[in-house]
Amino acid sequence: MDRNTVSIEKNLSCDDFQAQVEDVLIRHRSILDIITKLDEYTSRINRAVIKSVTYCGCIEIHATRQDYNRESLEEIKNNMQNHVKGNLCPSCKEILEEEIGAYLFYLSALCNALDINLSDSLLKEYRNMKTLGIFSLK
Structure with a gap:
């Protein structure tokens, strides 16, 4: 892939992705198929993380x-742990990227089925995070 193609792909918008999903989705257009595929890919993501631990051992x-016994939310935030030690190996990372990509595909399909703009949803969540900051408590 040339540098220009990579640059264009790195700047892919949610709207472009959502439109491409609309163009290519054929078999699983029913909302019932879409929500079960979302559930399937959630499980596949979880399984890929678990296999990174139990099979590969890279993490x-x-x-x-x-x-939570701190003076401020900032102190709590700075002391929270994600409990992951190590880094994903290239193989496990590639598998997780594929599973997450498929999840995003079906999330976009769900948005299409319900006439929801993924970019608008993302923007609303971003604005809430910017407004509330650490007080969003997520």
């Missing part, structure tokens, strides 16, 4: 109780 999960 480890060391889960412990989170410490």
